[in-house]
Amino acid sequence: MTSQHLDGVLAIERLSFPTPWSRSSFLNELYTNDYAYYYVCLWGNKVVGYAGMWIILDEAHLTNIAVHPGFRRCGIGELLLDTLIKEALDLGAERMTLEVRISNIPAQRLYEKKGFVRSGIRRGYYTDTQEDAIIMWKTLREKGGGNG
Numbered sequence: 001m002t003s004q005h006l007d008g009v010l011a012i013e014r015l016s017f018p019t020p021w022s023r024s025s026f027l028n029e030l031y032t033n034d035y036a037y038y039y040v041c042l043w044g045n046k047v048v049g050y051a052g053m054w055i056i057l058d059e060a061h062l063t064n065i066a067v068h069p070g071f072r073r074c075g076i077g078e079l080l081l082d083t084l085i086k087e088a089l090d091l092g093a094e095r096m097t098l099e100v101r102i103s104n105i106p107a108q109r110l111y112e113k114k115g116f117v118r119s120g121i122r123r124g125y126y127t128d129t130q131e132d133a134i135i136m137w138k139t140l141r142e143k144g145g146g147n148g
Contacts, residue, residue, distance in 0.1 A: 001030060001038035001050060008047025009040065016066040019128035029063075036063070037091070039083050041076050051080035053088060053096075060088035060140070062098035065107075077110055085114065085140065094141050099125055099133035111136050 001009065006026055013020035029036040035056050041049040051065040062084060067076045088096055099122060100107050116136040125133035 001026075001040045001052070003027065003030065005040045005047050005050070009050050012047065012050065012066050012068050015069055018126075021064070037084075037087060039080060039087075041067075041080055043071065049076040049080050051084050053084050055088060055091045055093055058092060058094040060084070060091075060093040060096040062096065072106075077107075078114075081110065081114055085138075089140050094139070096138045096140055098136050100136060101126060102132045102134055108134065108136075111138075114138065 006023055009026060010020065010023060026038075029038060029052060033054070035054040036052060037055065038052040039050065040047050047068075048071040049065075049067040052063045054061045054063060062081075065077060065080055065084075067074075067080075085096065096116075098111065098116070100111065102121075116138040118134055119137050120135040122133040122135060124130045
């Protein structure tokens with residue numbers, strides 16, 4: 001993702017979330033946050049999805065993932081999640097975590113399909129609606145990784 005993608009990303013944000021991130025939030029992630037990695041999925045020149053994560057030490061934290069409503073259920077979310085998982089592994093992460101709205105069943109199904117497991121609840125995590133979040137984790141590689 002670069003700043004040239006932000007109009008498309010922000011349009012998807014507004015269509016996807018009750019409290020969308022601002023342009024300045026994304027610019028901060030892209031150009032100030034050394035831990036942040038963001039990706040877009042394009043259909044021609046149109047941004048149809050995006051995803052981001054932070055890599056901190058050996059953990060990847062999925063910050064956001066969204067697909068334009070007109071392109072949902074086409075595998076774009078799965079492609080973006082696969083991209084994050086591959087990149088996290090390439091960057092040395094051993095585990096990946098995320099929070100998902102308790103009401104977002106399609107996202108939960110995708111995460112479970114990709115091997116994420118529920119590990120807890122964050123009560124009132126989403127301050128815009130006071131909705132709880134499910135905490136999910138996925139092991140990307142075992143620590144130590146050797147036989148000895």
